[in-house]
Amino acid sequence: MSKDTLLGAQHDSPTSSLLIAPSLRRRMACWLYEGMLLFGVVFIAGYLFSTLSQTRNALDNRHVLQAFMLVVLGIYFVWFWSKGQTLAMKTWHIRVVDAQGRPLTQTRALLRYALSWMWFLPPLALLAPMNLPVLEVVVLMTGWVLVWALVSRFHPARQFWHDAWAGTRLVHQAPTPKKIR
Template sequence: MVPNPQTPSLPRRMACWMYEGMLMFGVAFIADYLFSTLSQTRHALDNRHAQQAFLFVIFGIYFVWFWAKGQTLAMKTWNIRVVDVHGAPITQTRALLRYALSWLWFLPPLALSWLLNLPAREGAVLTLGWVPIWAILARFHPQKQFWHDAWAGTRLVTWVAPAKAKRQAGSKATAPDQP
């Protein structure tokens, strides 16, 4: 249980989100290499839909695994933890629900781009416009949580590992007073 949980600020959560994206680039690169090697894909557009499905599953495994443990690598860096509404660790089932709902960051603009048959460049602009809108909508939640978290029964909280908290407290206690 997380005692007295506080919601991280929106800029901090978005910085974590951006860092997570950079880490996911590495996961995608390795997964794509594995897929291309195993399927013996010679051209980037061959097996495109199967490759996208494979990446969806790999990303799901990554996020469900780490969220069920409380934090992804980026969340550890930014001292953010995912918990249920009571502050307890989430189950793998709840993490899977959160993963499915987290696609609301991307699915609405992607679906609209597909429906309107927009070129890739315009679809990217639409997606880049939707992401900040979805993030800002968190301001309308009573606890300032992202809506996909509210619907999944999860929340993001500020959390520092106990050993790290003791180190930080010890370094503050031994630091000399500054004029």
């Protein structure tokens, strides 16, 4: 089996060449940019929650707020992924599709959202009972994110493993040419 076949770039089919994964560097740059954009989403959702619930102290209703944020982020990602791209993905010319290259259904986008928590849940599950200082938590979380990103190199199509499990894939989205008048 050739390297191109393993990477999903069979040249005899025009659609298969469109399903090539963007570079890991570009996917991680998109991931970081997405995090910056999510700051605004989380800020507005947190403000809305605290206003509607009349929360005066940050520790009041903490678990309800966390559940609310989980739902808000779920709605954000499922809605955008079922359309094909988030704003960060548009910026970095990346599109999410199913394994056959079709747009995601909302059910598949929801499955991808649930599995994408693999970026954070394993280290959080280990860190919760340890009561570590903040700096150590940041170092361990960063280490896990790097490990999770790097293990995508072992996937035959260079996809993240949560994408493979969800039946989705990240592909290059060629920028649309600008029309000159």
